[in-house]
Amino acid sequence: MSADLTCPDCGTVYAAGPDEPWRCACGAPLEFADRPLPEDPSALELEPGRGLWNFEPWLPLEERVTLGEGFTPLVDAPGWDAAFKLEYVFPTGSFKDRGATTTLSRAAELGVDRVLEDSSGNAGAAVATYAARAGIDAEIYVPADVKSAKLGAIERTGARPVRVEGSRQAVTDACIEAVEGAEDDPGDAEANPATRQPGAGWYASHAWNPAFYAGTMTFAFEIAAQRGWTAPDAVVLPVGHGTLFLGAYRGFSLLYEGGVIDEIPRLLGGQEAGCAPIADAVGDGTATDPDEPSVADGIRIAEPVRLEEIREAIERTDGDVLALEPSTIEDALGRLHRGGFYVEPTSAVAPAALERYRERGVLARDADVVVPLTGSGLKIE
Numbered sequence: 001m002s003a004d005l006t007c008p009d010c011g012t013v014y015a016a017g018p019d020e021p022w023r024c025a026c027g028a029p030l031e032f033a034d035r036p037l038p039e040d041p042s043a044l045e046l047e048p049g050r051g052l053w054n055f056e057p058w059l060p061l062e063e064r065v066t067l068g069e070g071f072t073p074l075v076d077a078p079g080w081d082a083a084f085k086l087e088y089v090f091p092t093g094s095f096k097d098r099g100a101t102t103t104l105s106r107a108a109e110l111g112v113d114r115v116l117e118d119s120s121g122n123a124g125a126a127v128a129t130y131a132a133r134a135g136i137d138a139e140i141y142v143p144a145d146v147k148s149a150k151l152g153a154i155e156r157t158g159a160r161p162v163r164v165e166g167s168r169q170a171v172t173d174a175c176i177e178a179v180e181g182a183e184d185d186p187g188d189a190e191a192n193p194a195t196r197q198p199g200a201g202w203y204a205s206h207a208w209n210p211a212f213y214a215g216t217m218t219f220a221f222e223i224a225a226q227r228g229w230t231a232p233d234a235v236v237l238p239v240g241h242g243t244l245f246l247g248a249y250r251g252f253s254l255l256y257e258g259g260v261i262d263e264i265p266r267l268l269g270g271q272e273a274g275c276a277p278i279a280d281a282v283g284d285g286t287a288t289d290p291d292e293p294s295v296a297d298g299i300r301i302a303e304p305v306r307l308e309e310i311r312e313a314i315e316r317t318d319g320d321v322l323a324l325e326p327s328t329i330e331d332a333l334g335r336l337h338r339g340g341f342y343v344e345p346t347s348a349v350a351p352a353a354l355e356r357y358r359e360r361g362v363l364a365r366d367a368d369v370v371v372p373l374t375g376s377g378l379k380i381e
Contacts, residue, residue: 002109003060005210006033018112022179022203029306031210032060041221042229042260052098052218058254059214064105065134067091069098070218074226074370079339080351082369083232085223087244088343092126092153093376095244098219099212100126103204106211108134114201117141118175120168120297121150122375123206128159131204139201141175143168147297149379168300172207179203207241207305216247217254223370224255231261233368236357238349239269239278239321240299242310244372249313265370267313268362269321270353272296276323277303278310295326295333298346298375320362328352342377350374 002016007024008031014020024030036058046054052070053063069090077084087095104127107115114137117127124140131138138159142151146163154161162178164171179201206212224231231252239245245267252264271279272294294300304310314320332352333345341347350371357363 002106004033005030007031016110018110018202020110022205022208029208029210032214034060036060040258040260041225041255046225052101052215052222055218055221058221059102059218061102061106061211061214062109064108065130066101066105067097067130067133069101071222071226074223077339077341077371079335080354080371081365082236082351082354082371084341084351085219085370085372086341087219087372087374088347088376090126092122092129093379094122094126095216095219095372095374096123096126096206097130098247099123099206099209099215099243100130102215103127103206103209103211104130104134104136106209107131107136107202107204110202112136112202114139115204116175116179116201117204117206118172119206120171120300121146121153121379122298124159124161125150125153125157125379127204127206128154128157131159132157137201138204139178141171141178143171147379153379167302169302175205176203206243207301212243213247213250216243217251218247219244219372220248220251220255224252224261229260231255231263231265232370234266234268234363234370236268236270236350236354236369236371238296238299238346238353238374239271239310240301241304242269242278242306244374245269246306246309246313249317264317267317267319268353268357269314269319270349270356271299271321271323272329272349273323273325275300275302276321277301278307278321279323281307281311282314282321295329296346296349298344299349320357322353322356324349324352324356328356336373337377341373343373344375344377344379347373347375 005014009028073086090097118141144163164174255261333348
């Protein structure tokens with residue numbers, strides 16, 4: 001039986017189904033009403049071919065749509081005094097496949113026949129690919145200037161991309177309007193494809209949908225498993241909507257509550273100066289400008305949906321989020337490429353942040369740190 005959804009803010013419960021709401025009537029994000037409480041995951045017999053679905057007993061849904069994703073390599077990076085988790089080797093080239101496999105599994109479980117998503121590229125490519133795997137129609141809303149490689153990855157699945165002029169928030173607004181079944185405006189459709197709405201669909205949002213976070217929390221499970229069921233001192237991540245940041249927090253929290261690890265790692269994030277609302281919120285940012293050209297377009301989110309949850313994760317783990325200049329990110333990107341890590345610019349945010357945290361004395365040079373490299377360089381153009 002599919003898990004119902006509940007609102008942590010007001011307590012309203014919504015029955016599972018293809019017509020379930022994408023957010024609470026009070027405006028808050030929804031969560032699964034029941035959280036599995038399985039036995040110690042360190043007792044699980046891990047099967048290489050099952051990838052992240054080895055942790056199905058810890059997930060509030062069933063494996064339905066998979067491409068063998070998960071258990072990405074955790075490799076030593078001596079030049080950085082850290083371990084890199086190579087999230088860019090997923091089927092579609094980014095960590096977003098963690099959430100796509102669980103989100104589309106949920107959609108298939110509910111009998112959904114059409115999903116909609118808004119994305120700067122990676123999440124859209126992931127949702128489109130897993131929707132194709134499931135035989136579910138997909139419509140992906142993207143910025144008008146989306147990178148051609150990411151647009152092509154969406155188009156080749158048979159999904160329908162909708163390019164929207166304006167800010168990243170304008171893309172989300174157009175998608176939500178479609179999800180809620182706004183009527184077409186035939187007179188405007190030719191000029192603005194975002195108004196060409198074939199009807200409502202199930203919102204497979206990587207920012208709002210709780211199934212997506214069920215997938216990203218396997219990032220923490222894998223790190224612990226690959227380290228002999230121990231946790232590092234800290235994890236440094238890029239932060240946009242915070243899907244991986246919150247996934248790490250949720251996963252490590254479950255491991256801590258289950259007595260598997262002794263302490264939750266410090267969660268330290270990086271954003272790009274110019275669009276750093278989370279760094280602003282915790283006191284270490286700069287004025288944001290959503291229209292300013294960006295290096296790290298994958299995390300250029302001016303209004304994170306789960307900002308308060310991210311703040312809670314930062315507070316509970318003695319974490320932080322800082323803002324980085326584009327030149328600092330570009331320098332880190334070049335260094336990564338020269339070291340054999342062919343990643344996209346957004347992936348360089350976390351290694352750049354790692355160095356900044358060390359310079360400030362937040363992290364000792366010998367601290368045990370894991371850094372995810374989140375997206376493939378094959379999508380740069």
